[in-house]
Every structure is written in structure tokens, then in C-alpha cells.
Amino acid sequence: MKYRAHLSAVLAAALLAAGCASTTTGSVASGGSARSQLLLVSPEQVMQQSLQYYDQQNTKARAQGKLVTSGAEWNRVNTVMQRLVPHVATFRPDAARWPWQLVLIDEDTVNAHVMAGGKITFYTGIIRKLRLTDDEIAAIMGHEMAHALREHTREKISQSAAGDMAIAIGGALLGVGEGAQQLAGLGKQLALDMPFSRHMESEADLYGLELAARGGYDPRAAITLWQKMAQQGGGGGPSFLSTHPNSGDRMAALQNAMPRVLPLYEQARARR
Numbered sequence: 001m002k003y004r005a006h007l008s009a010v011l012a013a014a015l016l017a018a019g020c021a022s023t024t025t026g027s028v029a030s031g032g033s034a035r036s037q038l039l040l041v042s043p044e045q046v047m048q049q050s051l052q053y054y055d056q057q058n059t060k061a062r063a064q065g066k067l068v069t070s071g072a073e074w075n076r077v078n079t080v081m082q083r084l085v086p087h088v089a090t091f092r093p094d095a096a097r098w099p100w101q102l103v104l105i106d107e108d109t110v111n112a113h114v115m116a117g118g119k120i121t122f123y124t125g126i127i128r129k130l131r132l133t134d135d136e137i138a139a140i141m142g143h144e145m146a147h148a149l150r151e152h153t154r155e156k157i158s159q160s161a162a163g164d165m166a167i168a169i170g171g172a173l174l175g176v177g178e179g180a181q182q183l184a185g186l187g188k189q190l191a192l193d194m195p196f197s198r199h200m201e202s203e204a205d206l207y208g209l210e211l212a213a214r215g216g217y218d219p220r221a222a223i224t225l226w227q228k229m230a231q232q233g234g235g236g237g238p239s240f241l242s243t244h245p246n247s248g249d250r251m252a253a254l255q256n257a258m259p260r261v262l263p264l265y266e267q268a269r270a271r272r
Helices: 002-018 043-063 072-090 093-097 124-129 134-149 152-174 178-214 221-232 247-271
Strands: 101-105 112-115 119-123
Touching (some): 043 112, 043 152, 072 093, 072 134, 072 178, 112 134, 119 124, 119 134, 134 178, 134 221, 178 221, 178 247, 221 247
């Protein structure tokens, strides 16, 4: 039994070590370091799943008459995206060749999200309810683009797979019952999945802050954005049981990074 446990631990450790890498260079806003990521699944697998969901989302929105492909709102958001795209090469050169694409859905939802490979979805509700300025749209756009650049979806899937593997191996070796394994699974969710999700959100905030600044959008708008979100109730609640940082923590981190990104904004403005 001890030999089997040792062998399983060695194999699991080797698998995890082989999956450690970093998808991008570091961000000025986060101090310049590039965090190592656990990447056990291939980018092709994640891309396939993401594109499938993206197509389903768009087909449903089109059938409901909610898919916006032109007009003032679409032009505003698309212009922001197009100004930020050239700067993704700062973090990873291959991303400049991705088929970045915007979808705007006419729905009363204060949200935006991104699929792997640069497929970005905005909802009209976030623009209208928060009365977003272009600089605030850039803060959201940069955040979503950062999730894609850092391949956070791929990382989350890899973390979940690694955690499930560890629980399954441990349960089998120790003869633990199903109930105990479910309890361990809940512990994994609270101790691993949620904090990493919060960390990814914070990371996307900082990378996105730099992207917006490099695109010539005022990074200070990220602060006003989260002030508006806090008033709407977004990002509130206890951080411990949330996959997002609370608004106060978020704004403090953004404010702390501001001296590092404001010079990039001033340089971008001077070039325009």
C-alpha cells in the first residue's frame, strides 16, 4: 500500500510539474513578473469547447433578435477593442494574430465575458445601466482580453482536473468512502478553486489596466468603473466565498498599480 501511494504521488507530481508554464510575459501593472500556471489540457481542446459555446450563444441571441451587429453601441465597443488589439503582442506575440471578435447582445445584464482565442461578449445592460464612458469600456475590454491572453479558462480546467485526480487517487488508496470524497471535493473548491478564480480576476484587472493604458484610454477609469459596479451590487459580499475579489480590494489593487501604468497612458496620448 505504501509503495502504491508513493508511486501515485510521484506520478501525480511529475504530471503537475510537466504542466507548469506561463502563457504570457509579466505585466508592468503587476510588477513585471509572470506567474507560473498549471496547464494540463491542450489549448486546442479548450478552443474547441469555447467555440462551441460561443456559436450556441450567438445562435440563441440571433434567434431571439438580440444579436447586435451594427449601430452606435456596437461601434463604440468595437472601436475600443480594435484599439487594444495591437497591444496584446506586448504580452504574447501570437495573440496579435488571433481572430479577435466582438459580440454585443441586447440584454439587460450587467456583464461581459470572453472565450478562448479572443471571442468577446458584451451585454447592452452593462453599457446602459452603468452609463459607461469609453475609458470605462476599455477597462472592461482590457480585463476580458487579459483573461484570454492568460488562458485562464485552460488554467481553471487544468486545476480542476488536477484536484479531482488527487482526490480520486487518495480515496482509492486509503479506501475512503464516497461521502468523505465529496467532503474533500468541497474542501478543494473552497481552498483551491475559488481562491485561484479570485486570483485570476485580480490578474486580469492588472493586465487589463495596462492594455487600456497602452491603447490610450485613461486607466483611472477602472476605479470609477468599480465604484459604479459596487453601487450596482457587483463584486460585493465576502471575498472568502466568492470567485471575484470584493470591490474595495479590487479598487485598492488598481489604485496601487496606477503609478506604473499612467506613464504608458501619457505616452499613448502623445502619439495620437
